[in-house]
Amino acid sequence: MSTARPALKARDTRTLALRAATELMQRRGFHGFTFHDVAAMLGVSHVAIHYHFETKVRLVEAAVAAYCERFAMDLAAIEHAHTNPEKQLQAYVALFAGAASDQRLCLCGVLAAEMVTLPEELRSAVRSFYKQNEAWLVRVIAKATRKRARSARVQQLARGLLDLLEGAMVSERLLDNPSRITGAARWWISSLRYA
């Protein structure tokens, strides 16, 4: 039975390192955290992190992948919880507001701002996140406005909401305006009526 339950310490450190790296980046960006920071959060040496992730870029790649997967699950959960598209949009906004209330930015939003300094592997992962979100928003906004999902207008609205949220996360934290995201989004969603 020794192989049935292969000591979990390793997977644990791997998983915890991913969590830590994600949180650190959401607060400080790619260039704002080090292996040492991650290791310190787990109470281990930075070499232990290197054992699980050969390079910093690979660590971040894995963190972004996990982030996108979690986000995809959140989106699915929203669709399951609400049928009304406006409610779905509100729940979507709450995802961003939740992170911001913890002083965290969207992981891919920060990385997008640092884009030029990142290797191509990371850039394309970040692009995928944006496209994933835009595609989901297009579907929901099409329902909300009773327009065709393929219309340019719906596409534009989806991009606008995503950009508004990404931008508001940054300034809500900067200026300590607690309801900046939800306030702006509420007006935005209600204006859909006139789109």
Added chain:
Amino acid sequence: MSTARPALKARDTRTLALRAATELMQRRGFHGFTFHDVAAMLGVSHVAIHYHFETKVRLVEAAVAAYCERFAMDLAAIEHAHTNPEKQLQAYVALFAGAASDQRLCLCGVLAAEMVTLPEELRSAVRSFYKQNEAWLVRVIAKATRKRARSARVQQLARGLLDLLEGAMVSERLLDNPSRITGAARWWISSLRYA
């Protein structure tokens, strides 16, 4: 007459260094550029930059100050060029779109995303930029909507437009969507009608 025209080389390097640092940061962020990068753009040694700016933070402080001043002049010019508030908002949007078309972000937008890793002097300078913009937008949006400038709604609209633009700059570059900023802003401005 030797003091009448004090050799301009120094001021020149100082000014050019500020320009270079600003451009580098708009593309790469605070942690994405070095003294060497700035120096290379001027064809000098990085020590020449240190002569004019004791530390990196002071260099950036000066760059942000100059950026805010230039922005204030742009805002004044817009008010001088247009009387129609909607035209003024369009011209405002064009400021952001112009930088983005050159693959540059808003200097203070990038720094805001990196906020946690910056010293307090820089953070407060970045906050001032946001407040300066919000105050100007409040005035113009109040005119456009015929509401009181002090109303919470106008305040919220001003924040929303600024956040939308800051967010759209990041994603326009990331996804190479050339008219992302202007497209989103045009809809946003037209929706003011229903605010």
Added chain:
DNA sequence: GTCTATAACGAGATAGAC
């Protein structure tokens, strides 16, 4: 899997010559 030790490099910053 995790550690100590160390290598290799780049960055910010200073000294002193010109």
Added chain:
DNA sequence: GTCTATCTCGTTATAGAC
């Protein structure tokens, strides 16, 4: 004002012991 040379430090990464 600008240079070469140097210092110091933090960061990524690897070697080898336990």
